[in-house]
Structure formats: C-alpha cells, structure tokens
Amino acid sequence: MRMVMVTGVDQVSFVEEAEPVCGPRDILVKVKACGICGSDSFYAHVGGIPPRQGHTPLGHEAAGIVTEVGADVAGLRVGDHVVVNPLGDPQGRIGNGGPTGALTDLLRISDAKLGVSVAVIPADLPFEVAALNEPMAVAYHGVNRTEPKPGDKVVVFGAGPIGLGAVIGYKSKGVGHVVVVDIIASRLDKALLVGADAVIDSSKEDVAARLLELHGPGADAVGKPRVGTDVYFDAAGVPAVLETALACAKHLATIGVVAVHKKPVPVDFGAVLAAEVTIVTAMGYPDEIFQVTESIIADRDEYAHIISHRFPFDDALEALETAATPGAADKVVVTFD
The missing domain is CATH 3.90.180.10 (Medium-chain alcohol dehydrogenases, catalytic domain)
Structure with missing residues (x-):
C-alpha cells in the first residue's frame, strides 16, 4: 500500500x-x-x-x-x-x-x-x-475553556477552520451574538454561512467601533468606558488581536487564546488589572475529541462549509x-x- x-x-x-x-x-x-x-x-x-x-x-x-x-x-x-x-x-x-x-x-x-x-x-x-472531527475538537476545547454562558456576546478573531469551528461551537452553546473578524472576504462569507451574526473586515473597519455598535457599551471595574463583548476568542495569532481585546475588554470579560503566537506579545497588565480580565489558553482536546462528533453529525451542513x-x-x-x-x-x- x-x-x-x-x-x-x-x-x-x-x-x-x-x-x-x-x-x-x-x-x-x-x-x-x-x-x-x-x-x-x-x-x-x-x-x-x-x-x-x-x-x-x-x-x-x-x-x-x-x-x-x-x-x-x-x-x-x-x-x-x-x-x-x-x-x-x-x-x-x-x-x-x-x-x-x-x-x-x-x-x-x-x-x-x-x-x-x-x-x-x-x-x-x-x-x-x-x-x-480532530481540528473541530481543538476549536471545541477552546470554546469550552472560555466557559460561555447563554446570551453572551462573543467575538471570534480569525475565520480559518478553527475560528469557524468555534462559531458553530459557541452557537451550539446558546450564546446570544457572535461576531467574526478577518481580512479575507471569502472567509467572512463562510463565517456567515456557519452561523455568525455579523462580520468585521478589520482591513477596512475599526474593530473596536464596530464591536461597540454590535455589542453595546461596557465598562471596566472603575467605570472607564469599554465594549459590551463578553468573550474574545483569538484564532488568528497576530498581536493586534490581543491588543484590541485588551483595549476593549469590559469588567470580567474573558479572552481565550487558541492560536499559536510565534513571537512574544506585550501585555498591558494595567488594563488587565483595571478590567479584571480572565485570560485562558487552549491547546489540543483533552476531553473534546468525541464530544464534538455529535455536533458534527447534527450540524454537518454548516461544518461542510469549512x-x-x-x-x-x-x-x-x-x-x-x-x-x-x-x-x-x-x-x-x-x-x-
């Protein structure tokens, strides 16, 4: 053979x-x-x-x-x-x-x-x-690590396979609204096909301003204006994603990182402290390899778009x-x- x-x-x-x-x-x-x-x-x-x-x-x-x-x-x-x-x-x-x-x-x-x-x-x-199944288990683990709640407002950065899988995962968990950010129009089109509620082309639009329009206002722990997004999911792996998430994150927001960052990323821990942001990372699929299988069976048409x-x-x-x-x-x- x-x-x-x-x-x-x-x-x-x-x-x-x-x-x-x-x-x-x-x-x-x-x-x-x-x-x-x-x-x-x-x-x-x-x-x-x-x-x-x-x-x-x-x-x-x-x-x-x-x-x-x-x-x-x-x-x-x-x-x-x-x-x-x-x-x-x-x-x-x-x-x-x-x-x-x-x-x-x-x-x-x-x-x-x-x-x-x-x-x-x-x-x-x-x-x-x-x-x-295997790459979607990676996405599903990332979603689980951010512990989304029904009604949460989520933004996914990166509309590659993991980001698109995360969109399906978040929607299956009953979040209220999912926005996807990317710079490639065809990927953003796919994000809508798999269930995203809105998309942002970050090469043409101000991401923070658009998130404020889509998710409403929020504030950090001392009342400084922020964005109303609850969960930020990094499937892109570029420094601008974390910079944007930390600048926008409201009090007790969660930032989940599943992408591989090939270089160190500076973090403004003053901003993190003021918002009491939770930062989680996700790698692999310690429990999700066959948890995601039922989702693929149920939502096969959405997954096929990936x-x-x-x-x-x-x-x-x-x-x-x-x-x-x-x-x-x-x-x-x-x-x-």
Whole structure:
C-alpha cells in the first residue's frame, strides 16, 4: 500500500509499505478522508519528527471504514464508519511522530477501544465532513475553556477552520451574538454561512467601533468606558488581536487564546488589572475529541462549509503543497476511493 511520508527536509513522498496485520486487540481502518493540518507542513519543513526524522508518516485527521476487528476488541464491527483519535493509539501519535499516519490506504489502530481510539458515526455522514472531527475538537476545547454562558456576546478573531469551528461551537452553546473578524472576504462569507451574526473586515473597519455598535457599551471595574463583548476568542495569532481585546475588554470579560503566537506579545497588565480580565489558553482536546462528533453529525451542513479544497489520494502531495501555500486554501481534505 502507499503511505505519504516526510522523507527529508522540505521533502514529502509516496512510500510503498506492507499492509498492516491486525492483531487480536487491533482494528484496521480503510481511510476514506484525511484532512491536512498546518502541522503537516511544519513536519515536512523540518524533515520529520525524531525518532523518525526523515521518515515520518503524515496524516492525523482521519475518517474511514473498519475492515478488520481483532478477536479481543469489543463494540466494533467490520463495516462500521468511524472517526479516529490520533492520540488514542498507544504505539504513538498517528501522523504526529508515531509509526503510522492516516495519509495511507489502510490504517492499523493498536489496542483499539471504542470511545477512546475511534467513535462510530452514521453511514450517511460524508467522510470529508467527518474528517474535520480532530481540528473541530481543538476549536471545541477552546470554546469550552472560555466557559460561555447563554446570551453572551462573543467575538471570534480569525475565520480559518478553527475560528469557524468555534462559531458553530459557541452557537451550539446558546450564546446570544457572535461576531467574526478577518481580512479575507471569502472567509467572512463562510463565517456567515456557519452561523455568525455579523462580520468585521478589520482591513477596512475599526474593530473596536464596530464591536461597540454590535455589542453595546461596557465598562471596566472603575467605570472607564469599554465594549459590551463578553468573550474574545483569538484564532488568528497576530498581536493586534490581543491588543484590541485588551483595549476593549469590559469588567470580567474573558479572552481565550487558541492560536499559536510565534513571537512574544506585550501585555498591558494595567488594563488587565483595571478590567479584571480572565485570560485562558487552549491547546489540543483533552476531553473534546468525541464530544464534538455529535455536533458534527447534527450540524454537518454548516461544518461542510469549512472545507475549501478536496483532493484525491493520488494528488495528496499537491494537497499538501496547496495547504502549505499562504492564502491558497482554508481547509484541505484528501479523499480516497
């Protein structure tokens, strides 16, 4: 079978591998769709992850069909449609430095457990939508970390896949109003499609002024005028986001950071103190990997809008190149026959 693997610095190739053998505690999954993550581009750029430097299998956002079930595995059957938890294989993180990756025809999941390794999904859920499960769990964890309350007014900075997933997550939790901020018109259009109540193009509009119009006035702890937004969600990772959030934040507002900031960001702790702002960060999905699955099943049409490009497995190397090109794509998914 073929596997997509980092074979050197800035080098990714198809590699022929023997088909995996299913042990008594394992399952085999025929991969039907696998999303491309920004980390895949990073792994390729640095030449892989030790101890598999130079031969790191890629792909961790997978959905597929169970083709073989070990004799000791409970709750799973051949033919089940599943989404995969890439952190649930004790042999190592799937597509993140472990011995297996999901950009392949057939994936073995060792010591497979229903609800830990995989979750079963309805047969009518499109595989490319199901393959969003892993990145949407990241978004869902970020939403959970900000502890939104029904009726809250929320602003999401960044309308990439995580930001769009956060919009759906916030709306599912009953917040009152969600605004999305970005500089790319097509992304803002998608934000409206997935349920945002309003959008702001920060390249053309004053974000603070527009938030004041949309969310009304607020104040810090000593009565200084601020904006009425309750939750600020950073899925953009640029310093201006935190600067804007801290300048606008009212008393007891929450700022959630899920984006990766590549450089240190100065923080005005005087402003933080005056507003008693809560700042939380979120990484990964300690509990959300299959919590979000029910949301994807229920809101599949909204989640489908997040996908910008679909490539067949034969063109997986092109898919990786497209995903790594700034501005070329939002969410790329590789599909399999």
